[in-house]
Amino acid sequence: MKAGQIVQLKAAVRAAQHMAIPPDAEGTVLCCYRLLQRYPRHPDRVDVEFKGYGVLWGEASDLFEIKTQDAAGENICKNA
Numbered sequence: 212m213k214a215g216q217i218v219q220l221k222a223a224v225r226a227a228q229h230m231a232i233p234p235d236a237e238g239t240v241l242c243c244y245r246l247l248q249r250y251p252r253h254p255d256r257v258d259v260e261f262k263g264y265g266v267l268w269g270e271a272s273d274l275f276e277i278k279t280q281d282a283a284g285e286n287i288c289k290n291a
Contacts, residue, residue: 212240212243216240219278220234220238220275221273224270230261231264232261240259241259244256253271
């Protein structure tokens with residue numbers, strides 16, 4: 212994933228449910244990064260802003276599907 216890409220949640224994420232983000236809502240990737248030690252199963256994380264709902268901080272990148280490919284930014288997370 213890249214900063215600036217538009218994404219949508221693949222499945223119900225606890226944080227999204229808590230924030231009442233609808234399943235069809237689209238968000239913008241703010242940044243993508245890799246955790247090196249604590250989460251070996253899902254090391255690639257993203258911060259995603261959903262306008263009107265807030266920001267999901269540090270969610271696993273594989274919980275999102277990319278809606279647009281035309282975005283600026285450096286490709287850091289290669290899983291999604």
